[in-house]
Amino acid sequence: MIGSLCSGYGGLDLDVQAALGGGTFAWHAEVDPGASRILSRHWPTVPNLGDITTVNWATAPGVCVLTAGFPCQRRLGRRPPRRTG
Secondary structure: OOEEEEOOOHHHHHHHHHHOOOOOOOEEEOOOHHHHHHHHOOOOOEOOOOOOOOOOOEEEEEOOOOEEEOOOOOOOOOOOOOOOO
């Protein structure tokens, strides 16, 4: 089983699945609405646990492989907000 933190749109997840020759996801953890829509479209049966700071990890399904994108770059102040217009 694979777990994915700060999943984004799931690009790293796809690569990990390919490198492992398969595998199933127990869960994703992503807060961005756009990325969450993409995850739910590609993995409709995999739950999105949402914000990693509010998950009760004691009750989350265990995984053998954990992937993680760089977390919440905008909230950590490491990337400026997106520009619109």
